Amino acid sequence: MTCLDTDERTQPSVLLVGLGSPNLLSKLGAHGLRVSCTDLRDLTPGRLDALSPDLIAYFQREGVEIVSTVQRQRLDGVGAGICVISSTASSADRIAILDAGADDHVVMPCTVPELAARFRAVLRRVRWAPIEDLVFPELTISIAGRTVHAHGRWVDVSRQEFSVLVVLAKNVGCVVRREDLLRTVWALPVSMAARSNVLNVCISSLRGKLEATGAGRMIHTVRGIGYVFRV
Numbered sequence: 001m002t003c004l005d006t007d008e009r010t011q012p013s014v015l016l017v018g019l020g021s022p023n024l025l026s027k028l029g030a031h032g033l034r035v036s037c038t039d040l041r042d043l044t045p046g047r048l049d050a051l052s053p054d055l056i057a058y059f060q061r062e063g064v065e066i067v068s069t070v071q072r073q074r075l076d077g078v079g080a081g082i083c084v085i086s087s088t089a090s091s092a093d094r095i096a097i098l099d100a101g102a103d104d105h106v107v108m109p110c111t112v113p114e115l116a117a118r119f120r121a122v123l124r125r126v127r128w129a130p131i132e133d134l135v136f137p138e139l140t141i142s143i144a145g146r147t148v149h150a151h152g153r154w155v156d157v158s159r160q161e162f163s164v165l166v167v168l169a170k171n172v173g174c175v176v177r178r179e180d181l182l183r184t185v186w187a188l189p190v191s192m193a194a195r196s197n198v199l200n201v202c203i204s205s206l207r208g209k210l211e212a213t214g215a216g217r218m219i220h221t222v223r224g225i226g227y228v229f230r231v
Helices: 006-010 022-029 045-051 066-075 091-099 112-127 159-170 178-186 198-211
Strands: 013-017 034-038 055-060 081-086 104-107 134-136 139-142 147-150 153-155 175-177 219-222 226-229
Touching (some): 013 022, 013 045, 022 034, 022 112, 055 066, 055 112, 066 081, 066 091, 066 159, 066 178, 081 112, 091 104, 104 112, 134 159, 139 159, 147 198, 159 178, 159 198, 159 226, 178 226, 198 219
Parallel strands (some): 013 034, 013 055, 081 104
Antiparallel strands (some): 134 139, 147 153, 175 226, 219 226
């Protein structure tokens, strides 16, 4: 077993996803950060739990859908800070990334001291920001605990059902498009969304579980578009 010394234990840990040059790692380390790296394809939930970083920094490459990646991390209850780094990004891209749940977006080129300062700013915010539950008259969703209670009763939901419910509940009163749910929860591209029935099955199962508690219908279908959560 490898033991960390006191300085290493107290240093915030940063996981670089998509770019991990030894030069960058050593330079960030000189700014009081404990840095490791991985590829996006290797970032499984199990690996993320094992690494347990304080901050995740994604390097966005051309053609990579980073918005849905960030959304899935937040839906999975990841409380670490999230920073997205890219070489170019339009205002619309930056807004979409931040609205998806990222804490910061950095456009390169950026000096290492500034990048480290941005990381430290995100770390200060997330360490003092509690993850709030979603509470409605007949429904309580614990994001951190990943539990659902409807009409005062615990509801056993799958990972996908939980994620769909969170997306709908966070957009209460607003219609969420089918393709947005399929991209966010299942990472399905638009080209496959029209041919998939996984969302139909998931919604049907989720409705059945919620309404079996005695709660009224909260998930409503908007034909040809998607679903809306109403209480």
